[in-house]
Amino acid sequence: MTKPITNARALPIGAASRLAGVNIETIRYYERIGLLARPERTAGGNRVYDEAAVARLGFIRRCRELGFSIDEIRELLSMVDRRDYSCAEVHRLTVAHHRSIMGRVAALQRMAAVLDGMASQCDRGDLPDCPIIEALQDDRRPAGGRP
Amino acid sequence: MTKPITNARALPIGAASRLAGVNIETIRYYERIGLLARPERTAGGNRVYDEAAVARLGFIRRCRELGFSIDEIRELLSMVDRRDYSCAEVHRLTVAHHRSIMGRVAALQRMAAVLDGMASQCDRGDLPDCPIIEALQDDRRPAGGRP
DNA sequence: CTACAATCTGTAGCCACTACAGAAGCAAGG
DNA sequence: CCTTGCTTCTGTAGTGGCTACAGATTGTAG
Numbered sequence A, B: 001m002t003k004p005i006t007n008a009r010a011l012p013i014g015a016a017s018r019l020a021g022v023n024i025e026t027i028r029y030y031e032r033i034g035l036l037a038r039p040e041r042t043a044g045g046n047r048v049y050d051e052a053a054v055a056r057l058g059f060i061r062r063c064r065e066l067g068f069s070i071d072e073i074r075e076l077l078s079m080v081d082r083r084d085y086s087c088a089e090v091h092r093l094t095v096a097h098h099r100s101i102m103g104r105v106a107a108l109q110r111m112a113a114v115l116d117g118m119a120s121q122c123d124r125g126d127l128p129d130c131p132i133i134e135a136l137q138d139d140r141r142p143a144g145g146r147p
Numbered sequence C: 001c002t003a004c005a006a007t008c009t010g011t012a013g014c015c016a017c018t019a020c021a022g023a024a025g026c027a028a029g030g
Numbered sequence D: 001c002c003t004t005g006c007t008t009c010t011g012t013a014g015t016g017g018c019t020a021c022a023g024a025t026t027g028t029a030g
Helices: A013-020 A024-032 A051-065 A070-082 A087-121 A131-137 B013-020 B024-032 B051-065 B070-082 B087-121 B131-137
Strands: A047-049 B047-049
Touching: A013 A024, A013 A047, A013 A051, A024 A051, A051 A070, A051 B131, A070 A087, A070 B131, A087 A131, A087 B087, A087 B131, A131 B051, A131 B070, A131 B087, B013 B024, B013 B047, B013 B051, B024 B051, B051 B070, B070 B087, B087 B131
Parallel strands: none
Antiparallel strands: none
């Protein structure tokens, strides 16, 4: 919460975007889907943000960088907003997300192993019968190598 | 009734779908985007497939299972269709795809490491100041832990 | 012939943005 | 005040790779 952003109280969307590291279009998108409150406006109708909004955007960005979905972030934010969230809730969400990432890693690694096996059978010559293509065509030798 | 599809020459879309392991809607989608040739039709207008089409669908499915994009599959199919594709081309595509998968794995593993670190700091008590939330809020301790 | 299943076309939705078009606001210099 | 030039506005459409309908038609077994 201690931010060394000097005296910037009224930031137009471009400044908020740069400070938070979130695209202008994305900020408007977050507002549209209700992830971010509608900000004040200038007399002419331009959005005006304050440090709190920039901090919230930073929170969202960091969550996204960690792969949380918008709905998960919505949940995290609502916990924060309640102010009486329990650590256990947050922990549960984080661990569940961690598990799902590990699942994706495992799936990708299975793919990579098959690809590696196929590529290593290929001698990169000018054969008309590429082992890779053969492996992909043959359904008795399933590409996934699954049981 | 599991019919042994020995001499099935004229398959309606449902049978092709079951044989190839590709959804009916997906088959029509592949046709729409030009990945699959438009098949013959019955007098009434229903699609009719043959074994070659089913084999092609199987090829596509196996490529998808290995994470190839539609455009990559389009390229692979065009090589196969040319009949004089070189093994080197196929190998290059496969290796490039492998590399991109490894990149995604690395990115996910970085996320997982940060999540793991955050979760392990949390004692799951009923603290109002959850270390996970703190980490997500604090922009001097970037969640990504990136150098 | 009559059920009932399968298939048809076309459209809209998913996720999390991104990319415009065309209009209007805003700040500085003259 | 006026122009210049950047920024921001709204609204819509596109991305990838499907999936899910609605409402109509076709195919088929009894």
